[in-house]
Amino acid sequence: xxxxxxxxxxxxxxxxxxxKLAWGMPTFRVAGKxxxxxxxxxxSFAVRCPMHERKELIAAEPEKFWVPPHEAxxxxxxxxxxxxxxxxxxxxxxxxxxxxxxxxxxxDAFPSTG
Numbered sequence: 554x555x556x557x558x559x560x561x562x563x564x565x566x567x568x569x570x571x572x573k574l575a576w577g578m579p580t581f582r583v584a585g586k587x588x589x590x591x592x593x594x595x596x597s598f599a600v601r602c603p604m605h606e607r608k609e610l611i612a613a614e615p616e617k618f619w620v621p622p623h624e625a626x627x628x629x630x631x632x633x634x635x636x637x638x639x640x641x642x643x644x645x646x647x648x649x650x651x652x653x654x655x656x657x658x659x660x661d662a663f664p665s666t667g
């Protein structure tokens with residue numbers, strides 16, 4: 554089973570990622586842009602996700618993906634750690650969010666990321 558330590562380890566393995574405390578929780582950023590947050594209870598994490606994809610994810614797997622009311626207007630989705638299939642799925646989700654925040658120079662320099 555995956556946990557918040559796995560989120561931290563994978564996130565920090567991505568190029569130029571830094572951890573920064575914000576709103577009392579760990580956040581992970583690349584080039585100053587946040588791409589992961591880990592809320593207080595550490596049972597889920599939030600990642601960047603285009604709105605149209607977010608709706609599809611939640612409809613397909615509501616036990617895994619969700620959005621709290623205060624984030625309804627944002628391009629983020631929460632992921633329940635206990636519902637992930639394995640580390641590969643966790644990594645894929647985190648890398649996808651990193652790619653949405655990373656500048657082109659990093660995407661070009663690290664094409665194998667993911």
